[in-house]
Amino acid sequence: MAYDLAQLGFGAGLRAPWAADPWASRGRLVAEPLSPTRSEFQRDRDRIIHTTAFRRLKHKTQVFIAHEGDHYRTRLTHTIEVAQIARALARALRLDEDLAEGVALVHDFGHTPFGHTGEEALDALMADAGGFDHNAQSLRIVTELERRYADFDGLNLTWETLEGLVKHNGPLLDGGDSGSQIPEPIAQYNRSHDLWLDTHSSLEAQVAAIADDIAYNTHDIDDGLRSGLLTLEMLEELPLIAGLLAEVRTRYPGLEEPRLIHEIMRRQITAMVEDVIAVAQANLAEFKPGCADDVRRAGRPMAHFSEELAAADHQIKAFLYQHLYRHPDVMRVRANATQIIEDLFAAFLTDPGAMGEKHSDADSANMPSERRARKVRDYLAGMTDTYAIAAHRRLFDHTPDLR
Numbered sequence: 001m002a003y004d005l006a007q008l009g010f011g012a013g014l015r016a017p018w019a020a021d022p023w024a025s026r027g028r029l030v031a032e033p034l035s036p037t038r039s040e041f042q043r044d045r046d047r048i049i050h051t052t053a054f055r056r057l058k059h060k061t062q063v064f065i066a067h068e069g070d071h072y073r074t075r076l077t078h079t080i081e082v083a084q085i086a087r088a089l090a091r092a093l094r095l096d097e098d099l100a101e102g103v104a105l106v107h108d109f110g111h112t113p114f115g116h117t118g119e120e121a122l123d124a125l126m127a128d129a130g131g132f133d134h135n136a137q138s139l140r141i142v143t144e145l146e147r148r149y150a151d152f153d154g155l156n157l158t159w160e161t162l163e164g165l166v167k168h169n170g171p172l173l174d175g176g177d178s179g180s181q182i183p184e185p186i187a188q189y190n191r192s193h194d195l196w197l198d199t200h201s202s203l204e205a206q207v208a209a210i211a212d213d214i215a216y217n218t219h220d221i222d223d224g225l226r227s228g229l230l231t232l233e234m235l236e237e238l239p240l241i242a243g244l245l246a247e248v249r250t251r252y253p254g255l256e257e258p259r260l261i262h263e264i265m266r267r268q269i270t271a272m273v274e275d276v277i278a279v280a281q282a283n284l285a286e287f288k289p290g291c292a293d294d295v296r297r298a299g300r301p302m303a304h305f306s307e308e309l310a311a312a313d314h315q316i317k318a319f320l321y322q323h324l325y326r327h328p329d330v331m332r333v334r335a336n337a338t339q340i341i342e343d344l345f346a347a348f349l350t351d352p353g354a355m356g357e358k359h360s361d362a363d364s365a366n367m368p369s370e371r372r373a374r375k376v377r378d379y380l381a382g383m384t385d386t387y388a389i390a391a392h393r394r395l396f397d398h399t400p401d402l403r
Helices: 040-049 052-059 075-092 097-106 115-125 134-145 159-167 184-192 203-227 239-251 257-287 292-296 307-325 328-350 357-363 369-381 385-395
Strands: none
Touching: 040 097, 040 159, 052 075, 052 134, 052 385, 075 097, 075 203, 075 257, 097 159, 097 203, 115 328, 115 369, 134 159, 134 184, 134 369, 159 203, 203 257, 203 292, 203 307, 239 257, 239 307, 257 307, 328 369, 328 385
């Protein structure tokens, strides 16, 4: 799908009318003086980077367990890649790059150790206490659990960054929806700071969300090839990748495999980024939003794949699910990781003191069981892979093998 280079606005230094304006932010839950040197969204981004939660992403799994090898993606490297793609999209569409980057950097804060395996295990364990949702946990981290500032809990981020975090995948309320399916941490925060759960998010948050799709589709293929669980021959069943593979082989006959793989991956990212830019430009030209709120109230997203690329995206996801995420070797490690989460949850629920002095209040006989479970949930969700393994070894005679 073609796009108009003249519309990209490189060097113009001007935000489009539909971009979020950091100087007209809806503000923070706790009012603060403006910074003389940074915009409100720049301050948000900087606060996110300096958190404990951000540093922990270094030792949280993307697909492969951290000690599988130093060259596989972690949540941190994935997050940085998402932020880079989000900034590129934001720049092309003349959005606020700092807001797009901030939403991208914070989007995975709530993930548990051991990737989606840990999340699924914790959700099942919390079934009687509200379940577990990593997006809601991200909100809890930045509004309550990070305790660094003298005047407030959390990071006191702007309305726009919190809205983008909560709604980057779309509205949480739809028409007559009562909100019963909204995770309680989000519903609870929304009662004090209305995030407009029935609208789409800003275009900055939308490009952060699509950047996440682009990054993990591409890089999970890369990591799968690196691990040997995927082969170049297997990728021939994906029309988009097969076309790129043929293009690279024609242009660079005899190219060694590591360079060949990188050339395919960079072309895949470029194809998807350019497709999103073209679609967004077409949507914006049709809808003609005059401000960021017009984007929120549009009733549909502005940034998404074309029908052709959406089909390719679906094929890639199905391929990865079948050949990588459900591979017997990965499933064996996932089962062992689930056992670690289940063991730790039971141990901490029985003896909250094992979580350390900071959580000693959970030892109180007067604390309701559901609240105690949520304390354990917060503690477990904040663990890195390496910390969870070490905690299990400290509490149990045998720790499952994650290699």
